[in-house]
Amino acid sequence: MVSIEYKQNRAVIDGRELFYKVAGEGKLLLIVHGWGASSMSWMEIVEEMAGKGFKLIIPDLPGFGKSPSPDETWGTENYADIVSKLIKELDLKDFCLLGHSFGGGISLRIATENKNVRKLILCDAAIVREERLDLRQKISKALANIGSRFVSKDFPAYRFFEKFIYKLAGANDYYKASPVMKEVFKKVVSEDLRFLLPKVEQPCFIIWGSEDKATILEDAYFLNKEIKGSELKIIKGGRHNPYKTHPKEVAEAIISFLNK
DSSP: OOOOOOEEEEEEETTEEEEEEEEOSSEEEEEEOOTTOOGGGGHHHHHHHTTTTEEEEEEOOTTSTTSOOOSSOOOHHHHHHHHHHHHHHTTOOSEEEEEETHHHHHHHHHHTTOTTEEEEEEESOOOOOOOOOOHHHHHHHHHHHHHHHHSOTTSTTHHHHHHHHHHHHTOHHHHHSOHHHHHHHHHHTTOOOGGGGGGOOSOEEEEEETTOSSSOHHHHHHHHHHSTTOEEEEETTOOSOHHHHSHHHHHHHHHHHHTO
């Protein structure tokens, strides 16, 4: 794998700074990262794709990477709006769009509204939002309810207790977020976007880790059924971030789909 250079860019959208990276030349692919990630999270995919006839554009969503947080509680619609304005600012036409996890919901919104999106890729996309608590999460939820009754926030050990509960629940991203991003997190995880799936008109490719515990494999099959003509690729052994653990396999699958 040859090291690829990328350019760090800055746009001002509605008075808000939005940073984004650009690498390679060729077919346009806009990547929308997931929660707790940034443009840097996709550098292995950039390394695999940028020298093979693709130009990748990856923004840092507000509140992640170098882009400042929103001033108020945003949902996926707000994020889709600012990415859409960046698309307009960069005059992107006939481009492909990839969204991972939280970014999958944002990309779904954009694709159903922007006819310039030629193809859509959803990677372990957080589209189905319903409470599915495993045993560990049920235990942590019960502990949290008990703790809120008997452990005061002023108690010296409260922060340790809170951190333990979030780690046990697998919600460490929420624990580490700033106050405004905690509110954003709570809003976006309550937004079920299944109603948009039948509206996808572009060719759609769904990539999923077989061992994903955050957005379960059942969701991949559901998206495949609801999006007419979509293709599905399961990354064996992949978890929620297969683009990190299996970058070559994921990149090859993306390239194959985009070159059809």
